[in-house]
Amino acid sequence: MMSKVKSSETVKVVVRCRPLNRKEAAGVTGTPGGRGGIVEMDVHRGQVVLRNPRALPGEPRKTFTFDSVYDASSRQRDLYDETVRPLIHSVLDGFNGTIFAYGQTGTGKTYTMQGAWLEPERRGVIPNAFEHVFSQISRSAVDRQYLVRASYLEIYREEIRDLLDPNVHTQPPHTLELRESPESGVYVRDLSSCVCKSVKEIEELMNLGNQVRSVGATDMNEHSSRSHTLFLITVECSQTGPDGRQHIRVGRLNLVDLAGSERQAKTGVHGERLKEAAKINLSLSALGNVISALADGRSGHVPYRDSKLTRLLQDSLGGNAKTVMVATLGPAPQHYEETLTTLRYANRAKNIKNQPRVNEDPKDALLREFQKEIARLRAQLSHREGRGKHREEEGEEGWDGEGDEEGEEEVEKERKLQKERLEEENKAIREDGSLLAVEKQRLLGEKEIMMGDLRKERDTTKQLTAKYKAMESKLLVGGRNIMDHTSEQQKTLETRRQEISEQSRREREILQQVMVQDEETLELRETFSSLQQEVEAKTKKLKKLYAKLQCVKAEIQDVNDEHVRSRQELEQTQNQLTRELKFKYLIIENFIPPEEKNKIMNRLTLDPEEEQWKFQLLTPSERSGCVYLYRVSACVCSCVCLSV
Ligand code: ADP
Ligand code: MG
Numbered sequence: 001m002m003s004k005v006k007s008s009e010t011v012k013v014v015v016r017c018r019p020l021n022r023k024e025a026a027g028v029t030g031t032p033g034g035r036g037g038i039v040e041m042d043v044h045r046g047q048v049v050l051r052n053p054r055a056l057p058g059e060p061r062k063t064f065t066f067d068s069v070y071d072a073s074s075r076q077r078d079l080y081d082e083t084v085r086p087l088i089h090s091v092l093d094g095f096n097g098t099i100f101a102y103g104q105t106g107t108g109k110t111y112t113m114q115g116a117w118l119e120p121e122r123r124g125v126i127p128n129a130f131e132h133v134f135s136q137i138s139r140s141a142v143d144r145q146y147l148v149r150a151s152y153l154e155i156y157r158e159e160i161r162d163l164l165d166p167n168v169h170t171q172p173p174h175t176l177e178l179r180e181s182p183e184s185g186v187y188v189r190d191l192s193s194c195v196c197k198s199v200k201e202i203e204e205l206m207n208l209g210n211q212v213r214s215v216g217a218t219d220m221n222e223h224s225s226r227s228h229t230l231f232l233i234t235v236e237c238s239q240t241g242p243d244g245r246q247h248i249r250v251g252r253l254n255l256v257d258l259a260g261s262e263r264q265a266k267t268g269v270h271g272e273r274l275k276e277a278a279k280i281n282l283s284l285s286a287l288g289n290v291i292s293a294l295a296d297g298r299s300g301h302v303p304y305r306d307s308k309l310t311r312l313l314q315d316s317l318g319g320n321a322k323t324v325m326v327a328t329l330g331p332a333p334q335h336y337e338e339t340l341t342t343l344r345y346a347n348r349a350k351n352i353k354n355q356p357r358v359n360e361d362p363k364d365a366l367l368r369e370f371q372k373e374i375a376r377l378r379a380q381l382s383h384r385e386g387r388g389k390h391r392e393e394e395g396e397e398g399w400d401g402e403g404d405e406e407g408e409e410e411v412e413k414e415r416k417l418q419k420e421r422l423e424e425e426n427k428a429i430r431e432d433g434s435l436l437a438v439e440k441q442r443l444l445g446e447k448e449i450m451m452g453d454l455r456k457e458r459d460t461t462k463q464l465t466a467k468y469k470a471m472e473s474k475l476l477v478g479g480r481n482i483m484d485h486t487s488e489q490q491k492t493l494e495t496r497r498q499e500i501s502e503q504s505r506r507e508r509e510i511l512q513q514v515m516v517q518d519e520e521t522l523e524l525r526e527t528f529s530s531l532q533q534e535v536e537a538k539t540k541k542l543k544k545l546y547a548k549l550q551c552v553k554a555e556i557q558d559v560n561d562e563h564v565r566s567r568q569e570l571e572q573t574q575n576q577l578t579r580e581l582k583f584k585y586l587i588i589e590n591f592i593p594p595e596e597k598n599k600i601m602n603r604l605t606l607d608p609e610e611e612q613w614k615f616q617l618l619t620p621s622e623r624s625g626c627v628y629l630y631r632v633s634a635c636v637c638s639c640v641c642l643s644v
Helices: 022-027 076-092 109-113 125-138 199-216 220-226 271-296 308-312 333-349 366-384 388-394 401-431 437-474 488-521 531-591 594-603 620-643
Strands: 012-017 039-042 047-050 062-065 068-070 096-103 145-156 159-162 178-181 185-188 228-240 246-257 322-329 604-607 612-615
Touching (some): 012 333, 062 333, 062 531, 076 096, 076 246, 076 488, 096 109, 109 125, 109 246, 109 322, 125 199, 125 228, 145 308, 145 366, 178 308, 185 308, 199 220, 199 228, 228 366, 271 308, 271 333, 271 531, 322 333, 401 437, 594 604
Parallel strands (some): 012 068, 096 246
Antiparallel strands (some): 039 047, 047 062, 145 159, 228 246, 604 612
């Protein structure tokens, strides 16, 4: 069941510009200390000003306003405290949250999302979020139980790969499918998810996934600029509600590092490379189209189904989630066009409206399953210990860890006594001279069976106890099985930092409101004491409006140019794909007998979820016909080779 209260909020968009690197700094004259470049930022107002290095005389600079901007001197902490921290709090409260980094390759997406793990000052969003989630849980009230799990996936060439799949090295790699349910929205079918009990465990998972990524790639840098990764953390929390019943809230946090936003060049590449470039461009244009359609707000159709990425982000863009977009920029003049494109995307994304809501008591909550299983094991154990009745009287909550251990000790003592008794009886039988040998043997045999039963009983109880403890240790309870090691001083420091971030956010909001009001006052009628004064004021106003007009005109021209460019590119791709299609038709029409062709066609069905053609399973009689098909196709291949 989902909470009924619906509220709407826009996607939060922040922009970050990295410093000029050494090579770029050498190319930008008069910019000592790696500063300079074409991007200027006004951190207080949340504005970015972009300078065109090939600007015509009088061409105005382009200014964009965002929720926050982070310049070259910004620290990882600044971005985290101001922009990410509130989102993590929402996830712990049961909202879906998404942070995605968007920008050209080399502008700092991975630096922002991951950063340098081993240097505390340079750790990025993901490691900080890990710390944050577990420290919040460790400080929570004891009546709350948490279950945290993580998944990690990659989209490469429009295929989804599970980076935590233990069989990930199988050839060819297993690719996953997307599905949709009214309960949890769009999800990846069969995606592994691992329960994590600590920061260390979740970090290890991430490392594992990162290794899988790099093993498959010949050039990791190139691979990461061409693939999207998504790290998903699910936090389930159960708590007794005012109605006295247990309620579960489920928050999901998507941490997304996108492929480089630059368009992949398709000129001069053929075959697989061409298809790969087309697929990468496809997912990026699909993302752009989704953002535009949502930002526009008028077009009813949002093309989520055009790519895997947009489907996966369906909830995050225009759906049930709180979303932060971090657009990353480089300051070098040679990337002016790409930087402008990124800023335009980011500017559009500001208008996307989401409807986040608390996910309450969903049917598929794993925590509920765990609680049920724990209760079942507990009942079994109680039953074995012959204290079932006593336990029930105590109630579920009263049966804590200490109680378990006491109970176990008692049972163990009881068993020991039984064993000793049996051994003594055994001894007595053996020493009893009045018994016949046959009788002795029978009695000893009976005792041996009883000893065996006792051992079996003990082993089963041990196994049950171990299983019960393992399950229970996965549910985190603040102060019980997850401890808060932060000192009071650190906590105060954290609170102060949060207050400062909140303060500067509010200041920026007010400044932005004032700027908007300033613009609006241009429209107001004013009264003037003299004609001269009126002329002056109106000339000033006219100048301002003229500059604005020029900006809008330039913007229209730019958007038109961009439109033409992407249209040309689409046409080019279409032509290339049509050529390939013709080639395949030629083969089919000339080398495959029509009846075989029909057989194949009849076996194909369209999977509407995946938008892909799939083969139906063969019946045994059809399978023999298939051998012929393989022969035909082998023959076709050799014929084609010959004709080439
Ligand atoms: P992307 O993931 O967008 O391709 P990277 O995160 O790999 O880019 O960044 C490229 C290079 O720039 C890396 O060497 C990274 O350390 C550096 N870098 C990126 N952003 C910053 C920043 N804000 N401050 C300092 N160095 C940065
Ligand atoms: Mg990267």
